[in-house]
Amino acid sequence: MAYVVTDACIKCKYTDCVDVCPVDCFHEGPNFLAIDPEECIDCTLCVAECPVNAIYAEDDVPPGQEGFVALNAELSKLWPTITEKKDPLPDHEDWAAVEGKLQHLER
Numbered sequence: 893m894a895y896v897v898t899d900a901c902i903k904c905k906y907t908d909c910v911d912v913c914p915v916d917c918f919h920e921g922p923n924f925l926a927i928d929p930e931e932c933i934d935c936t937l938c939v940a941e942c943p944v945n946a947i948y949a950e951d952d953v954p955p956g957q958e959g960f961v962a963l964n965a966e967l968s969k970l971w972p973t974i975t976e977k978k979d980p981l982p983d984h985e986d987w988a989a990v991e992g993k994l995q996h997l998e999r
């Protein structure tokens with residue numbers, strides 16, 4: 893099993909999660925982070941850090957967001973590792989409560 897970043901992260905990218913990950917398995921895209929399922933050790937530390945509750949265990953991903961499991965696996969291979977927190981995206985407050993943002997995901 894691994895942990896998975898889901899829809900809520902898109903266009904927010906707060907990055908609070910990356911500081912606590914002991915194995916540096918977060919990877920950064922333009923407006924989303926992805927967890928490498930082959931590196932994640934299921935420590936759960938990142939879950940409580942995310943201000944928009946975007947991170948779930950693979951088996952607990954909310955209904956309708958199952959596609960994010962494969963998406964994290966795919967995108968984490970394409971994007972560079974991020975290990976230090978940075979500022980969220982400038983308009984993160986406008987998007988934090990919006991659901992169904994997959995069409996806005998940039999690669």
Ligand code: SF4
Binds near residue numbers: 907908910925941943
């Ligand atoms: S803390 Fe949450 S919103 Fe921020 S980058 Fe991590 S998963 Fe995305």
Ligand code: SF4
Binds near residue numbers: 895914915918
């Ligand atoms: S569960 Fe642990 S190892 Fe996996 S992404 Fe979160 S902090 Fe990293």
